[in-house]
Amino acid sequence: MSTQRPYHHGDLRRAVLDAAVEAITEHGPAGVGLRDLARRVGVSHAGPVHHFKDKAGLLTALAAEGFALLADALDATVAAGGDIVELGAAYVRFAVDHRAHFEVMFRPDLYHRDDPALVRERDRAGAALADGVADRPDPELASVAAWSLVHGFATLWNTGALPRDDRDPEAVVRAFAGRLFPT
Amino acid sequence: MSTQRPYHHGDLRRAVLDAAVEAITEHGPAGVGLRDLARRVGVSHAGPVHHFKDKAGLLTALAAEGFALLADALDATVAAGGDIVELGAAYVRFAVDHRAHFEVMFRPDLYHRDDPALVRERDRAGAALADGVADRPDPELASVAAWSLVHGFATLWNTGALPRDDRDPEAVVRAFAGRLFPT
DNA sequence: AGCGCAATCTTTTCACTGTCAAGTTCGTGT
DNA sequence: ACACGAACTTGACAGTGAAAAGATTGCGCT
Numbered sequence: 001m002s003t004q005r006p007y008h009h010g011d012l013r014r015a016v017l018d019a020a021v022e023a024i025t026e027h028g029p030a031g032v033g034l035r036d037l038a039r040r041v042g043v044s045h046a047g048p049v050h051h052f053k054d055k056a057g058l059l060t061a062l063a064a065e066g067f068a069l070l071a072d073a074l075d076a077t078v079a080a081g082g083d084i085v086e087l088g089a090a091y092v093r094f095a096v097d098h099r100a101h102f103e104v105m106f107r108p109d110l111y112h113r114d115d116p117a118l119v120r121e122r123d124r125a126g127a128a129l130a131d132g133v134a135d136r137p138d139p140e141l142a143s144v145a146a147w148s149l150v151h152g153f154a155t156l157w158n159t160g161a162l163p164r165d166d167r168d169p170e171a172v173v174r175a176f177a178g179r180l181f182p183t
Numbered sequence: 184m185s186t187q188r189p190y191h192h193g194d195l196r197r198a199v200l201d202a203a204v205e206a207i208t209e210h211g212p213a214g215v216g217l218r219d220l221a222r223r224v225g226v227s228h229a230g231p232v233h234h235f236k237d238k239a240g241l242l243t244a245l246a247a248e249g250f251a252l253l254a255d256a257l258d259a260t261v262a263a264g265g266d267i268v269e270l271g272a273a274y275v276r277f278a279v280d281h282r283a284h285f286e287v288m289f290r291p292d293l294y295h296r297d298d299p300a301l302v303r304e305r306d307r308a309g310a311a312l313a314d315g316v317a318d319r320p321d322p323e324l325a326s327v328a329a330w331s332l333v334h335g336f337a338t339l340w341n342t343g344a345l346p347r348d349d350r351d352p353e354a355v356v357r358a359f360a361g362r363l364f365p366t
Numbered sequence: 367a368g369c370g371c372a373a374t375c376t377t378t379t380c381a382c383t384g385t386c387a388a389g390t391t392c393g394t395g396t
Numbered sequence: 397a398c399a400c401g402a403a404c405t406t407g408a409c410a411g412t413g414a415a416a417a418g419a420t421t422g423c424g425c426t
Contacts, residue, residue: 006392009403009404012403012404027292028290028292028293029213029292030213030290030292030293031292033382033383033384034383034384034385035382035383035384036383043404043405044404044405044406045383045384045405045406046384046385046386046404046405046406047403047404047405049384049385049386050402050403050404051403054384054385055383055384055385106338106339106342106344107211107213107342108342108343109210109211109212109213109214110211110213141355141358141359142359144336144345144355144359145332145359145362145363147335147339148331148332148333148335148336148339148359149328149331149332149335150331150335151335151338151339152330152331152332152333152334152335152336152337152338153327153331153335154335155289155334155335155338156289156330156331156334159289159290159291160291161289162327172324172327175324176324176325176327176328176331176363179328179363180328180332180359180362180363189421192374192375195374195375216411216412216413217412217413217414218411218412218413219412226375226376227375227376227377228376228377228412228413229375229376229377229413229414229415230374230375230376232413232414232415233373233374233375234374237413237414238412238413238414
């Protein structure tokens with residue numbers, strides 16, 4: 001047998017994160033095991049520990065990555081001149097496209113919620129959202145309302161609670177976001 | 184020692200469910216263990232199994248109970264002549280008052296989502312929600328919008344993502360539910 | 367009243383998980 | 397070239413959910 005995998009994986013951290021995303025999209029955050037991930041990646045059962053310290057550490061990294069991706073997506077749409085409805089659509093698109101990340105992000109009982117890197121990215125995403133409603137009357141309330149609307153829709157959609165009659169989730173969100181925030 | 188607990192607990196099923204609610208409100212659904220619950224209730228580690236079969240079975244029962252409670256609460260407010268805004272407020276009040284139930288209910292990866300008793304109560308709650316928006320224009324869309332709004336607010340509130348500046352969550356919800364659904 | 371049966375609970379065991387401590391292998395800078 | 401530290405492995409331990417088999421008890425039936 002010539003194909004012995006090398007002692008050093010190369011980029012184990014990335015590989016484990018990717019495997020976690022795959023496992024979570026299949027079985028939900030509850031059905032993910034450190035040892036199982038190690039197996040998928042082809043590494044000893046304690047390999048990942050060196051990179052994440054904890055199971056919670058792994059999920060912390062995943063959540064941080066998720067908030068970073070979300071912040072990027074939101075920033076991009078405001079940079080493109082998108083209004084508040086576009087911002088909501090981007091939020092929903094992120095939740096649907098990155099379901100694994102999204103589910104972990106809003107389960108703070110699974111990770112270390114005061115991790116500095118995590119906090120940084122989370123605040124960045126929060127700032128992007130706040131910017132989107134800054135020009136509205138009563139921005140405090142508007143921010144909470146907008147966030148609630150898109151977040152609720154996204155989670156209900158992802159858990160399969162909504163009738164999935166082959167409609168595009170983004171289109172649905174645009175429909176009633178326009179009603180709550182008329183231009 | 185005279186106080187030997189009897190071999191039969193009396194109402195173990197109820198006791199375990201209550202213990203689960205307590206444990207989940209403290210540590211989240213991830214931090215609940217079958218054995219731990221058995222300890223709290225003062226019963227051997229395999230005692231609960233006989234009543235719920237599974238860990239998932241226990242959570243199924245909890246979710247079913249939650250949907251039943253929610254359906255009752257919603258039915259009560261429509262019976263009292265509450266409009267759609269009142270219905271939303273009731274939804275949020277339920278989510279805050281019964282956080283443990285609520286969190287499990289919308290994590291279908293944790294329980295048996297096709298359990299007949301569960302399905303029955305879930306549908307009952309869904310019907311109550313649908314009734315509340317039946318007299319609106321485009322009730323299909325209105326139902327999804329209203330549900331998204333209150334559900335999103337409730338989950339964000341419960342996960343601690345929203346600024347908790349000592350405001351009553353019900354009042355907040357009334358404020359922007361009135362905006363989305365003017366009377 | 368008393369008998370038997372089935373529901374309820376316990377005990378034992380097993381495979382599996384996360385975490386830790388100690389070893390092994392390897393890239394990298396000097 | 398060589399040591400040093402980072403990356404991974406190996407082995408062990410306590411704790412978990414699940415299943416099987418045994419102990420206890422309430423309850424219906426005659």
